[in-house]
Structure formats: structure tokens, C-alpha cells
Amino acid sequence: MTIEKYQQETKGYTMTTVMAEAARCLLCHDAPCSAACPAHTDPAKFIRSVRFRNFKGAAETIRENNALGSICARVCPTEKYCELACTRTEIDCPIDIGGIQRFVTDFEQNANMDILKKGPANGLNVAIIGSGPAGLQAAATLLTLGYGVDIYEKNEKAGGYLTYGIPEYRLPSDIVDIEIQRILKLGANITYNVTVGQDITMAALKADHDAVIVAAGASVAKTLPLFAGNPYVQSAVDFLAEVKSNPTGVDLPANVLVIGGGDVAMDVDTTLKLLDVKNVTDVVYEEFAEFKASDKELAGTQKQGVTIVDGYVPTAVNGNTVTFKHRQLNSELTIEADKIILAVGQQADVTNLGIELENNELTHGGFHTDDPKVFVTGDLAQGDKTVVVAVQKGKKAAEEIHRVLGGQTND
């Protein structure tokens, strides 16, 4: 098994090719792309800076609006956000905004720029549960406003699904590490291997801090009752975490069955193929017309040679043999595999955190809970479950705390 393909990110722009892409931008007066970025990363402004060869200014625009700018550049479903709004689509195809953002943030890194600055200390401290994108952005925003920030993370590394979910070929660990280092350098304290509610109580966090943010995400895999206790089964997020933490350490058989049709399932499929698994069969509940995964992810997966069967539900399991029935047609399918990966969604685990959720999110909009000191953000708050929206919610939750605690903005 070779891991090179799994670790290889697509090529980025060079100075010449990024200028060509920026030159395609129409520099619209009312820039719909900027209005469509959930985190207000302001693509219109940074692309204009690239057009006028002000790469450092472009980096400032990205970084000041989005503490995870290099990550979003790589993983944002831009086709749902900024690029969906791009006026250039009326001519041919949208500007590759993610690609330009990646070039600029790489430039920022090569130029050793330190854009975010810690605000003068205001004497207030905030605890954050979870170091996924929402927790990290909340930390960055609070630190620039002068707060002390303590992050508690149940895993041994920070990053949430950035570190334990999104595969290496789409998001290199080095990039995630650099982004986390920036936030540590701003002054965040992270305590690893601590599960709040188990190793330390919520009451203790509240006693020591002026506010607590719960950014625990949907960090646990869902499962299907049919597969309970089955030794051939692994959850998608556990599989992706295992590969990302130690790609040379996983031992994969020749036939793998994947069940699920979201972007996570597509990541599993592609990862298996890049790791040279011979037969990857993905059976999906939805039919192609109602597919959950984006067209881009689906196309990429099919290109890798994965067999995707749509419209089937598992009805019986016998060890490594699964029988499916078509949802509309009178059709049955039996597949025997060496390994079964379930990609049927993730759920929240907020045991002992004193928070009420319904369908893994708050029952109301915003970030407040019944406890005036406790706030919720990221995937646990209402809204899209994507990195960029987690960033936006992290920023907004931090700003809300700042408003509630009576802070003044320092600029």
C-alpha cells in the first residue's frame, strides 16, 4: 500500500497563473461573492488586491476576517457560497476563489506575516469546550479583543474534524498545524485529553471563567441498529481519523463496502481508492437526483473508480454479508465484503454539559443557553454544518460574549 496519493494535495497557483485567474474577475461594484461568504472573508476585496499585486494586503483581508483562512481556502464548498454568487458565471465559469485564497494564504505563510495581534488584556477569561474550527475562531476573536482563553479538548490534538476528519489530500495536516500555531501564539491555552463533563465539571469551568463556550461539534458517529456489535464494521469518522493520524499504520483488505451518501462517505470512498483498495462499493439510500454529497465530491469519487449504487437500504446483515432492498423497485442486492464502513452521519455528545439539543443542535437560533454564562457555537448552533459556517458562528459567539460582558472593541 502506498500513501503518496492520499497525501498529495492538488497543485496550487503560481504567481503568473494566479494573476491570470484574478484577471478573470470582473471586480464587480456590489461584489455578490463577498455577500455570499458566511465568514465575511471578503473575496472581492482580496481578489482586487491580487489584481493590483498587493498580496500582503490580500492576506490581511483574509486573516482579519477568518482566522482559518488557509483551511477554508481548501475545504470550503465554494460552489454553495461565494462561487455560486459569482457574476463571471454569466460569461463562462466562476472565479476559482478558493484557489486564489489558497495562493494568498500560502504567500502569507512564506512571508512570515503575523497579522492577528493580541488585544490589550481586559482581565476577563473565557473557557472553550472543543478545539474544532468554531472553538478556534472564537478563541482568535476573543484573544484579539483582549480576553484570556482556555480551550479544553478531549482528543490529544486540536482541530476537531480538521485534524481527525477531512482527509490529507484535501487538507494537509501541516496546514492545520500552522493555523493552530497562530492561535496558540496569540495566547490561547489548550488542555488536551480532557473531556469536559467527565474529567472536569462544567461547574468548575464556570467558577474559573467569565463565560463558557460549548463548541463540542457532532463528534460521535451515528450507527444503524442492524450493525450493532458487528466486528467487520467501523464508522466513517473513526476510519478517517485513524488514517489521518497514521496513514502507514492502517491495514486494508481488497473489498470494502461503504454505506452512506454524504460528503463524508465520498471522503471515505476516495481515501480507500487512494490507498489502493481494489474494490470499493458504496451503497446509498438516496438516489442520485436527491444526493446529499456535492456534485463535485460525487464526480471526484466516481472518477476514482468507486462503484456507487443508489437507492438501496440495508435490510439484513449476516457478519460480513449485507442484503439491501431498493426503496422503490422490487430489487435486492447482497454484498459480501472484508470490511464495512458506516457513513450514516455524526451526532453530538453533550453528556453532563447541561445543554438541551434537538436533532444535534440548539432548539433556537443564536448562541445563548438558559444559563447566561454558557454559550453554544459551531455545529451545535443552528445553521450549515461546514467549516466556514463554524468559523462565522465562532466569531459571532465571541462577539456576543463581548457584547454581554460589556466589553469595548479595542480598535
Place this chain on the structure above:
Amino acid sequence: MIKKDLSIDFLGVHFENPFCLSSSPVGNCYDMCAKAYDEGWGGVVFKTIGPADFEIDEVSPRFDELTKEDTPFVGFKNMEQIAEHPLEENLADLRRLKTAYPNKVLIASIMGTNEQTWEELAGMVAAAGADMIEMNLSCPQMTSHAMGSDVGANPELCKKYCEAVKRGSKLPMMAKMTPNITDMVIPAKACMAGGADGIAAINTVKSIANVDLDRKIGLPIINGKSSISGFSGKAVKPLALRFIQQMRDAEGLENLPISGIGGIETWEDAAEFILLGSSTLQVTTAIMQYGYRIIEDLTNGLMHYMAEQGVDHLSELVGLANKNMIPAEKLDRDYKVLPYIDWDKCIGCGRCLISCFDGAHQAITWDEATRRPTVDPERCVGCHLCKLVCPVDAISAGEVVMKAGRVGTAASKEI
């Protein structure tokens, strides 16, 4: 976001930053100049004001552009003369601008028809509140030969009219040069002798940008005919820089105060004008294409450049490159720099191969199987045409090699 002091003093006037609208339609009236000030421009050179009795009657259409591949506005041709608005209205706008924006710099561009009108206009714009005067000795498409670049090409008239303007007002004054001459040092010296405090350069270059092939008429077409007229924008930047260097290099003009103009679009262009001796900068074409908002990247980019250079005052950068331009006969011709081709970046298009064979010295060989180029160090003369045509920046300066029989070491060369 970076913050650096971009302010500079020029001819005794303090500019919060060196960027000004150059005299043209971008600074035609109160509302335009106010918007430019609000968006961050440090100064405005108001559209050239002429005598009340000189009637301006413009053509339509009045512009054309030079393109290359899919790049618009490589250069821009215009057929405009001076302000279309009446003298009284222009003076009223100057008064309003100075009242509303007392800390921004307001420069009046004027153009007389004879000594008397030059003198009168100088007095009028001074009374209206201008901080500085720019003499337009350089518009190449005036309908009168007693005006514009015909005057700027005549050193005696330049001197005489500068003296007239200095009689009309005590304001600091710069004379704006035409590039439609061989040696700009002659009119620049004549203007300084006539009392000018500094020089603005350049105005537009006489041009024909395109010809309609079916109708056999230059563009733009005005009732079946066209005219030679002024060219500006990115394409004229190299010409402007050359004239500025030649003036700063001339005996007696070493510290000539200059307002640099011609093709400025990015902070890098601006920095080049500064390094070659410009203290302030003026822009038209890039604003006509993109709007006043380009000031954001001009100022922010220049601030980052100052930080990189470890400089706190813009004035420390003025003219630093002048001494590094020397006559061709004094350049070091003892070595060549071989190109280095990075095969990881190379995408195998073969453009370097074609250009080297057809336009240079047949020094690149091609592996048909791998589609990768290799440089023959013997045949290669180190011209770097290959580096310039590479679409993915895969070619850079590589090994320095001494030419046979030359003294000195490759390592000592500043390539």
C-alpha cells in the same frame, strides 16, 4: 492591518499620501474630487482650466484602447482637450473643495493662450484656494497650436509662460512635460529657469492605437476621420520612468522635485516612480478603468513595502534607484547567468523551446517522451527569454558562469 505614515512634503506642501488624481476627467468637478478624497487620495490635480474665451468643443466618441490577448487597457488613447465646464464653475468647485477638505491638497492645472492669460489664470486659481499650480504645457491634441504640447516642445515659450505664472501667483508651481520630444532635460531646465519649483511628467504620448481595417480609418472614428492623440496607461510607464531618470541624471537637475505620472496602477508602479525620483504620484487611466477604489491597494501595498524596506518616511525612498542606472557602455559584460528549469513546476508546454529556437540561441533541447526541456550551457547566452515566456514560473536565474578569458569570479556578481 498595517499602518505606516505615507505623508510627504513636496514643493513646501504637505501631502497625507503621495497619491493624486492627475489632471483629466477623473478630477472634473466637485463631486468627483470629493469622492476621491473620501476614498483616501492625498491630492487632486483638477482638470486643466483654460481662459474664459477659449471654447472647448469635444468630439464623440473620444477614446480607444490597445489590447493584448484578453487584456484590456494595455494602453489608452484619448482625444480630450481641457476642461469642458465654464471657468466660473471650475473656480467655484475649487473654492468648495478647499473649504470642505482643508487638509487635502488641491492643485489647479491651468493652460493659457498667451502671457497675459497664463498670468491671469494663475491669479484666479490662487484666489480660489488652490495649494499649488500645475502648468499644462503638454496636451497633445489642442485645436490651437499656441497651446499644449506645441508649447511644451518650445523651451523659450516654456520659460516665458513660467515667468508669467509666477507673476500671477506666489503659489508653488510645477510644469507638466510632454513626452513628445527627444530630450526632456531642455524644456525642464527652461521651466526651472522661468521660476518653476518642480516638474510633473509625463503627459500623454502622441499615438494611433488602432485602424479600422474595413473603413481604413484610425480609431475612434469621428464622422469618417480620426486624429493623432494622446496615449496613456500601463504601456507608457516605461517611457515615463525613462524621462524621469534622464532629468534626475542631468547636470544641475540632480535633486529635481518631480511629480511622477504615466501608467501607475499598482503600488509597485508607484514605488518605481518614487525610487527614480518622484515625490508625489498622479494617476488617470487606472482610475478611469477601475475607479478611485484602487487607492486602497496603492496605499496599503506601499505601506507594506516601506515596512519591508525598514523605512519610516517615504522621502527616504525618493531617488534611491537613480544612481543604479548607468550608461550601457559601463555595464559588466564579463558573465552570463544560465536559466534553471524546475522540472517539478514545469508542465511541459514547450514554450521555452520555441522561443529559444526562434527568438534566441537554439540552446534548449526537448525530451519528446517526458516533454521536458533541458538547457545546453554552452549554447545558452543567458538572455532569459525562456524565463519570460514560461507560463508557470518554472524557470529562474541559475548558475553564474564567467565568459572565457574574463577576470573576476562568478560569486562576486550581483545578479
